[in-house]
Amino acid sequence: MNSIKRLYQIFGLILLMFFSACSKQKIFTENDINIIPKPAELTLTEGVFEFSNATKFVISNEGIKEVAKTLIKKFEKAAGFKIETVSTTPNKNFIQFKKDNTFEKEAYELVVSSDNITITAKEDAGFIYGLETLRQLLPTAIENSSETSANWVIPALTIKDKPRFQHRGLMLDISRHFFDKAYIKKTIDRLVMHKMNVLHLHLVDDQGWRIEIKKYPKLTEVGAFRVDQEHVAWNSRKTNSPDEKGTYGGFLTQEELKEIVAYAQAKNIEVIPEIEMPAHVSSAIAAYPELSCYGKSIAVPSGGLWPITDIYCAGKESTFEFLENVLDEVMTIFPSKYIHIGGDEATKTNWEKCPHCQKRIKEEDLEDVEELQSYFVKRIEKYINSKGKSLIGWDEILEGGLAPEATVMSWRGTKGGFEAAEQGHDVIMTPESHCYFNFYQGPQNEEPTAFNAYTPLSKVYQFDPVVEGMTETQANHVLGGQANLWSEYITTNEDSEYMIFPRLAALSETLWSTKTSRNWENFSKRLETQFERYDNLGINYAKSAFLVTSSSFANLDKKNILISLENEFPNANIRYVLGDLKLDANAKKYTDTIQIKETTILKASLFKEGKPIGKIFTDTIKFHKAFGKKLKFKTPFNENYKGDGPSNIVNVIRGSKNFHDGQWQAWLGDDMEVVIDLGEQETLQKVVVGTIENQGAGIYFPTSVVVLVSQDGVNYTEAGKTERAFSTNSDADLFDFEIGFKETTARYIKVIANNLKKAPNGGGTWLFVDEILVD
Structure with a gap:
């Protein structure tokens, strides 16, 4: 009686182990398959194939052996498996290669079952691509020689694939x-x-x-x-x-x-x-x-x-x-x-x-x-x-x-x-x-x-x-x-x-x-x-696709800025904060244009699992006394670089290193000289002129910036000046010329940025300005 009872216990334990193993077996869906480029046809079937030390590559052709060697070496480094190549087909747990002359040159078929994997192709090209697809079915740890704890299981499926273009x-x-x-x-x-x-x-x-x-x-x-x-x-x-x-x-x-x-x-x-x-x-x-x-x-x-x-x-x-x-x-x-x-x-x-x-x-x-x-x-x-x-x-x-x-x-x-x-x-x-x-x-x-x-x-x-x-x-x-x-x-x-x-x-x-x-x-x-x-x-690799980008519009009548955020990925989870708030899981989800009416800092990022991904987008929006004021240029800006209109350099929106971004006004060979009418007497102590240099494109920082002030728009007094000597620069750079001066009262401000006039290589010189900020 005890022996029968003991048998039932053993049998129950075996069943428990069996069902536990079954319950742990991963059920694959198409969402688990992330092959690039996408195969022409993919059909999931029941079961999985598990790689182990006992897995064999069945190879009778030396060319195919060379093709398979790369994947075999990856298994050895990443999983510690010593996968053998054999010429005789085992009963199970093997990868085999079949030639079929009816296939197109680079086409292949990959069939995965619980017992074996078969790659069918006409030539080595097809076997190469079949193995590359097999590689992408495996955990990404296959690429990392220091990872040995991955679950080396792939789904049972059939893939029929070939290229669209030769x-x-x-x-x-x-x-x-x-x-x-x-x-x-x-x-x-x-x-x-x-x-x-x-x-x-x-x-x-x-x-x-x-x-x-x-x-x-x-x-x-x-x-x-x-x-x-x-x-x-x-x-x-x-x-x-x-x-x-x-x-x-x-x-x-x-x-x-x-x-x-x-x-x-x-x-x-x-x-x-x-x-x-x-x-x-x-x-x-x-x-x-x-x-x-x-x-x-x-x-x-x-x-x-x-x-x-x-x-x-x-x-x-x-x-x-x-x-x-x-x-x-x-x-x-x-x-x-x-x-x-x-x-x-x-x-x-x-x-x-x-x-x-x-x-x-x-x-x-x-x-x-x-x-x-x-x-x-x-x-x-x-x-x-x-x-x-x-x-x-x-x-x-x-x-x-x-x-x-x-x-x-x-x-x-x-x-x-x-x-x-x-x-x-x-x-x-x-x-x-x-x-x-x-x-x-x-x-x-x-x-x-x-x-x-x-x-x-x-x-x-x-x-x-x-x-x-x-x-x-x-x-x-x-x-x-x-x-x-x-x-x-x-x-x-x-x-x-x-x-x-x-x-x-x-x-x-x-x-x-x-x-x-x-x-x-x-x-x-x-x-x-x-x-x-x-x-x-x-x-x-570049993570640029993660980066949040913005586009801004200045509403001069309402004295505000409208900012839109976007990302390359569809339905992107972009979150943002204003001011000194921390960009974390509590950040506000971006759903529509952000309206800014006062000086602040905007921070934003693509979020995944409650955390920002990639580099955080940061934009400092600074409202100033010249925002939306009337301008009078001595020499008009170039027709090819008009910014977003006549008030571009007092619209609060800053330009980027991309001088084609629509936020720059430019002068070719000429100085920039502009008078800003503040409309009334204002207390002033600093002017900032935003510029860009891209010597490869013939764009140079000004050699000096002079600020003059006036009560009546006729008689001007120099308030301050700053100079910057030319130096060789292989990059595109942004630079703010800051001209601070003793606190004064004025209605009119004249800003003169002096063009380099002649490039070191003898070419013409552009001067670009995105904003003149008045404090």
């Missing part, structure tokens, strides 16, 4: 800033993670030649290095003497590039080299001056160069001999289908006068220098085609007539791509508006220096390579799209990461996922998990 790329400009082999390989790994398949290496530009060419050693001895002026704004750097030795730069040897290419090939990444011509080649002409029209010696430029007049001579046969020799060596390194030749921004003033070029125009019966560029491109294309390769160029290669089989990369909007597709040419869309990752992605005051334009994460997600109005035939010529990271303002690898991520995640979904499946709100939710992966991988 070209999904990133251009890395290694000319303006040199990136070494290690960083390029790291970038390749991250492209694979996002199911991108093209790395476009911009190897040649005015400011640096980065590829070893054995036949022409001076290209790297001279062309790979420029005089170090990195402390000066990019577009304010001086022209150097060709006799001054360059020390800033570097280059990749052919062996290093071959290693990069092989590394990329194993991960289904095509590396496309760009060898610029006929313009953006000052680095080559600095090495071999005879390549230009007049053979004049020049230095490798240290910074911005415009117009680009030192270009290859299209009339000399020796130019084409040089280029063919260079291309021969390039093509032995890069097995890619394409060779990119640039072809953009060539200022042809030298061609118009050069006897060699004019002779070529006459002999070839060309109309003008535009047709000469077309001749140049077509001749190079013919040579590239003879080697079994295809030519890509920026959309300027359309000018003068497009080479017969060329592919156009459309960057000046999508017009060039539209026209090329209409002519029957393949196109890759990469418009500045959505794909230039060298643009700011958040409020300029909070961001590192970048090109003065704005492409936030949400705008990248709106990109579609097939543009409105295209016929089906045109759309079939659209190969895809890519991001471009020009590196004029990049100084470190961390800067590069910051500009690429998370915008690359948004772009990857626009190029991989179906158009109908894309949804910004759903993507935003999945992005939170992607951020965790970035954190664990040590990627210096």
Whole structure:
């Protein structure tokens, strides 16, 4: 009897353990799945698959073994599992790979059951992407070698997936800033993670030649290095003497590039080299001056160069001999289908006068220098085609007539791509508006220096390579799209990461996922998990999308300011406080425009789980005695920078580092002189003049600010003055000139801000003012 009772107890304990285990088993929903880019089809089924030390990878192909090795190593580091690869299929707890020749090249199917995982594909590309999807089903701890306590369980499901576009790329400009082999390989790994398949290496530009060419050693001895002026704004750097030795730069040897290419090939990444011509080649002409029209010696430029007049001579046969020799060596390194030749921004003033070029125009019966560029491109294309390769160029290669089989990369909007597709040419869309990752992605005051334009994460997600109005035939010529990271303002690898991520995640979904499946709100939710992966991988990604931004309107009649707050994320939980209150869980939820009638401080942030996320937005609103008063300018402000109207500089609203934000008035070459009529006698003791400097854009702080006061508007007395000597500045900066003086009474205030008048590099000078505050 006791033995029977004991059996019941044991049986009960077993049942309890069984049901406890079942109750603890995670029930997955689609909200738990945060794959980027979003798969074409996903169906959840019952159960889970659990990884353990007993899990096996069933692999019979050496290529697939290399593909699987990355994930196996991650398990070993993050979970401590010693996952084996076997050739014989076990009964359960395994991952297997099946080939199916009916699949498209990059397509895959991932089937997860409680017993096993099967990835089916035609080629290694599909297996790579299947494994990348499997990686994103796992806890984010898989990316972190110090984490060993995660629950290594994924849901049972079926995913059928393939890319929408065949070209999904990133251009890395290694000319303006040199990136070494290690960083390029790291970038390749991250492209694979996002199911991108093209790395476009911009190897040649005015400011640096980065590829070893054995036949022409001076290209790297001279062309790979420029005089170090990195402390000066990019577009304010001086022209150097060709006799001054360059020390800033570097280059990749052919062996290093071959290693990069092989590394990329194993991960289904095509590396496309760009060898610029006929313009953006000052680095080559600095090495071999005879390549230009007049053979004049020049230095490798240290910074911005415009117009680009030192270009290859299209009339000399020796130019084409040089280029063919260079291309021969390039093509032995890069097995890619394409060779990119640039072809953009060539200022042809030298061609118009050069006897060699004019002779070529006459002999070839060309109309003008535009047709000469077309001749140049077509001749190079013919040579590239003879080697079994295809030519890509920026959309300027359309000018003068497009080479017969060329592919156009459309960057000046999508017009060039539209026209090329209409002519029957393949196109890759990469418009500045959505794909230039060298643009700011958040409020300029909070961001590192970048090109003065704005492409936030949400705008990248709106990109579609097939543009409105295209016929089906045109759309079939659209190969895809890519991001471009020009590196004029990049100084470190961390800067590069910051500009690429998370915008690359948004772009990857626009190029991989179906158009109908894309949804910004759903993507935003999945992005939170992607951020965790970035954190664990040590990627210096931008958190700009978290930042709260504001727009303000001054109601001069009612003497108040209306402030609107927003964030990139839909239905954002923005909270704010005024004055000295603490921004915490008790902060007021933002629902509508905030009305401000007195001096205060506004603090706001996106909130999650009762806490602010990211950097706190802070705005000091200071009402002053000149608010909304009448103004009279000696010299009118420039028509291109009028602020929000005549009263802009006394509307209490301050400008940002983005001088296009509509809160700045500006004078080109002229001083700012303005009289403020306070309407009645006021007691005064300080005037503050808000200014900005952006030397790269030709904007300079005033050299001095003078304040004069008057009782009658006719007779003025100087109340105070402050001076600021010019100094080199590579950043965009805001500065308030404060002029304090002995307390006085006056009705009229005259403020004079003196323009620098002449820039160090000889250019014109802008003076910008956002507010004159009177206390």
